[in-house]
Amino acid sequence: MGKALIIGCGGVASVAIHKCCQNSEVFEEICIASRTVSKCEALKEKLQRTTKTKITTAQVDADDVDQLIALIKKEKPQLVLNLALPYQDLTIMDACLATGVHYVDTANYEPEDTAKFEYKWQWAYRERFEKAGITALLGSGFDPGVTSVFSAYALKHYFDEINYIDILDCNAGDHGYPFATNFNPEINIREVSAKGSYWEDGHWVETEPMEIKRVYNFPQIGEKDMYLLHHEEIESLALNIPGIKRIRFFMTFGESYLTHLKCLENVGMTSIEPIVYEGKEIIPLQFLKAVLPDPSSLGPRTKGKTNIGCIFIGKKDGKEKKLYIYNVCDHESCYKEVGSQAVAYTTGVPAMIGAMMILNGTWNKAGVYNIEEFDPDPFMEALNRWGLPWVIEENPTLVD
Numbered sequence: 001m002g003k004a005l006i007i008g009c010g011g012v013a014s015v016a017i018h019k020c021c022q023n024s025e026v027f028e029e030i031c032i033a034s035r036t037v038s039k040c041e042a043l044k045e046k047l048q049r050t051t052k053t054k055i056t057t058a059q060v061d062a063d064d065v066d067q068l069i070a071l072i073k074k075e076k077p078q079l080v081l082n083l084a085l086p087y088q089d090l091t092i093m094d095a096c097l098a099t100g101v102h103y104v105d106t107a108n109y110e111p112e113d114t115a116k117f118e119y120k121w122q123w124a125y126r127e128r129f130e131k132a133g134i135t136a137l138l139g140s141g142f143d144p145g146v147t148s149v150f151s152a153y154a155l156k157h158y159f160d161e162i163n164y165i166d167i168l169d170c171n172a173g174d175h176g177y178p179f180a181t182n183f184n185p186e187i188n189i190r191e192v193s194a195k196g197s198y199w200e201d202g203h204w205v206e207t208e209p210m211e212i213k214r215v216y217n218f219p220q221i222g223e224k225d226m227y228l229l230h231h232e233e234i235e236s237l238a239l240n241i242p243g244i245k246r247i248r249f250f251m252t253f254g255e256s257y258l259t260h261l262k263c264l265e266n267v268g269m270t271s272i273e274p275i276v277y278e279g280k281e282i283i284p285l286q287f288l289k290a291v292l293p294d295p296s297s298l299g300p301r302t303k304g305k306t307n308i309g310c311i312f313i314g315k316k317d318g319k320e321k322k323l324y325i326y327n328v329c330d331h332e333s334c335y336k337e338v339g340s341q342a343v344a345y346t347t348g349v350p351a352m353i354g355a356m357m358i359l360n361g362t363w364n365k366a367g368v369y370n371i372e373e374f375d376p377d378p379f380m381e382a383l384n385r386w387g388l389p390w391v392i393e394e395n396p397t398l399v400d
């Protein structure tokens with residue numbers, strides 16, 4: 001069917017690349033390009049004997065638009081799947097515009113020096129993508145991504161109107177380390193140490209970090225503490241789900257994680273302000289990343305499950321209706337299948353599916369779109385087929 005250029009070769013990309021190679025009918029060719037080309041070559045070496053997908057590799061600095069344009073011109077993909085870091089979103093979108101190639105990512109743009117993620121920078125590309133006749137699909141991971149598709153699916157099939165959405169992200173995996181992050185430590189710590197916020201009655205309500213705590217009994221997992229965080233899909237769902245009154249996002253954290261994080265914060269290790277150390281400028285959070293376990297090394301050690309989903313409250317035929325859609329994923333099964341733990345798996349699988357939807361023309365409209373703006377049905381079907389089956393529960397326990 002076509003060729004994708006995949007940028008980045010970390011935890012999430014590795015899963016997406018495994019999945020593309022399982023799906024050679026759609027991904028006839030892929031080029032894996034990243035800053036450290038040896039990682040791309042090692043993955044190619046591992047996968048090329050197992051797949052019909054033709055794999056090439058390349059070195060690229062995705063902060064450099066000219067390098068990206070030259071690579072796209074050389075490789076001639078129909079689509080670029082951006083699995084590098086949120087800092088590279090705009091340079092990669094610029095290169096896609098210059099070359100007329102579709103764009104897919106899993107996280108919205110964040111300037112490296114402000115730790116503030118919002119869609120405004122990427123939404124500003126709408127007209128240019130429309131004019132160029134190409135698609136940018138934003139947020140094709142799990143959250144954002146699958147949670148947004150769950151919302152579109154619930155609205156399409158179960159509700160006349162959705163008024164409340166609670167997105168619940170539970171990771172009950174245990175990797176045995178006192179402190180480690182499940183995906184890129186810098187991005188993860190920036191996200192969880194920021195102020196919380198939720199959307200209510202047409203505006204943002206801001207909270208202190210970890211100020212709002214709830215306990216929820218997760219299906220197939222049990223009771224866990226969870227905390228309200230700001231999360232990027234709230235911004236687009238608030239616009240795309242008509243009749244919405246409130247959207248909140250909760251993530252589970254264990255006590256050990258939170259105690260370590262507090263301590264690291266208190267001593268200044270999570271700061272993104274540069275400091276001078278022995279004559280050289282360093283950013284404390286980047287230094288911390290260098291000493292923490294690499295998320296990709298957690299795979300063989302992690303046991304337990306994730307449960308990520310959405311609880312919806314709304315109206316159907318004039319009556320109140322409650323629905324919970326979720327996926328449960330097992331860390332050890334993921335490791336057995338693709339050599340990664342479930343956090344990378346639950347992001348990498350939808351990244352492949354989003355790219356497939358665009359590459360095979362199932363989703364076909366020019367412009368810049370969040371994932372809930374497309375027909376959710378084919379994506380929901382693909383989740384079942386490609387390793388993230390979902391469950392629908394009527395009348396779930398609600399979060400107060």
Ligand code: NDP
Nearest residue numbers: 008009010011012035036062084086107141142143183184
């Ligand atoms: P990793 O740090 O494991 O991987 C990032 C990859 O990008 C590395 O291969 C890195 O190269 C490469 N990279 C970084 N900067 C550049 C650059 N300038 N040029 C080229 N390559 C570069 O991150 P993850 O795999 O954990 O996360 C990937 C993305 O997925 C992030 O944007 C993250 O926010 C997002 N994500 C989304 C989720 C969702 O549900 N929507 C959930 C989890 C993550 P190198 O090897 O040289 O460092």
